[in-house]
Amino acid sequence: MKLNLEQILPDSDSSFRFLLTPKLNEVFYWHFHPEIELVYVEADKGIRHIGEHISTYEGCDLALIGSYIPHLNFDYGVKATVETVVIQFPETYFESGLVRIPELKKVVDLMERAKTGLAFTGETKRIAGVRLKKLAHLDRFHQFMELMSIFQFLAESDEYVDLEVRPISSQTILKQQERMHRIHQFVEANFQKPIDTQQIANEVNLSLPAFCRYFKKTTKLTYTDFVNQYRVQYAKKLLIQDKNVTETCFESGFESLSYFNRIFKKWTGESPSSFRKQRLK
Numbered sequence: 001m002k003l004n005l006e007q008i009l010p011d012s013d014s015s016f017r018f019l020l021t022p023k024l025n026e027v028f029y030w031h032f033h034p035e036i037e038l039v040y041v042e043a044d045k046g047i048r049h050i051g052e053h054i055s056t057y058e059g060c061d062l063a064l065i066g067s068y069i070p071h072l073n074f075d076y077g078v079k080a081t082v083e084t085v086v087i088q089f090p091e092t093y094f095e096s097g098l099v100r101i102p103e104l105k106k107v108v109d110l111m112e113r114a115k116t117g118l119a120f121t122g123e124t125k126r127i128a129g130v131r132l133k134k135l136a137h138l139d140r141f142h143q144f145m146e147l148m149s150i151f152q153f154l155a156e157s158d159e160y161v162d163l164e165v166r167p168i169s170s171q172t173i174l175k176q177q178e179r180m181h182r183i184h185q186f187v188e189a190n191f192q193k194p195i196d197t198q199q200i201a202n203e204v205n206l207s208l209p210a211f212c213r214y215f216k217k218t219t220k221l222t223y224t225d226f227v228n229q230y231r232v233q234y235a236k237k238l239l240i241q242d243k244n245v246t247e248t249c250f251e252s253g254f255e256s257l258s259y260f261n262r263i264f265k266k267w268t269g270e271s272p273s274s275f276r277k278q279r280l281k
Contacts, residue, residue: 003070003178004031008088013140016089016147020136021082023075030181032070032168035088036114038150039063040129041074042083045237047184048074050117051165052176052218054184056233062125064154066115067091068167072181077188085132087147106155107148117163124159179204180218191230192253197223227253232267235260239276248272 010017017035030049042060049072050065057074065071075082094108110118120128131150135143154160186200200223201211215223235252239245246257249272254260264272 003181004029006031006033008033008035010089015093015144016087018135018143019084019086019088021084022073022086023082027073028076029073030070031073032068033088034067034091036067036091036093036111037065037071038087038132039065039074040085040125040132042129043075043078044080045233046074046078046082047072047076048119049181049184050119050163051167052180053117053163053165054180054219056230058233058236060125060129062120062128063163064110064114064118064120066111066117066167069117069165070168083133085129085135087132087135104148104152107151110151110155113162115167117165119161119163120154120157120159121161122159124154124157128154176218179214183215187227187230191227191234192251194253194255195224195227228263229267232264235264235272236268236275239272240279242276242280245272245276 008017040060040062041057043057045056045058046061048055048057048061048063050063051069051071061074063074075084094104094111098104098108128150131146131153135146138146182204183200186203190199197211198208201208204211206214212223215221215226219226221229231252231254235248235254238248238251243251245260249257249260252260254263261271264270264275268275270278
């Protein structure tokens, strides 16, 4: 799958680019750029694919992505309405005059941490999301001031996960990024079928042992665990839509109800029936 180098220009009369709901959910846009990117998205469920990191989000997501880190558009594949706010600014934004401003020290440190990707959680992503959506109603000056304030808010938050991804710096890393993308696409298309590790190994041109070693090293999961985790996320969506447990089990790709119950509890901490009951109150 092609990795695109995106060309980005700031908005007119602005030092950064501001995008509101670009509507790319039907476009697979695997890309990277020199610019740092802050992205907030609201959707029932979506995919967060940043560098080697692949996971799902529910409700909303907020990430700060460093320069040259490949990532997929967060609304890809989402069928329902998606609200997205994207802020893109030059990698040197905080390396010029701003870096010498003492009041921005925490923000500068935040940008340093963003070089390996950050995902925000809890109240931090909710509050920041509300503020980011309001940027569209501000003039350029107040957009800039509010953006600095949002960065300060994120810099002071401890509700974040370091994604530990790497920017593109060599052909070897680029090849790994493309390989993980192919694996993700394969799982998305085949998770309802029986798990066949040999088939995905063939798909990415690795022997079975080499694939298993590569996948475990990259994701800290076995391929079976990864597929089952994806299935559980899909099952949660079905249960919330009032599907019964048996229907959900087989539609999610599981072949045994007892195995489905065990795996679902492993990843969520509760049984499918309990999860369904709590969400449908």
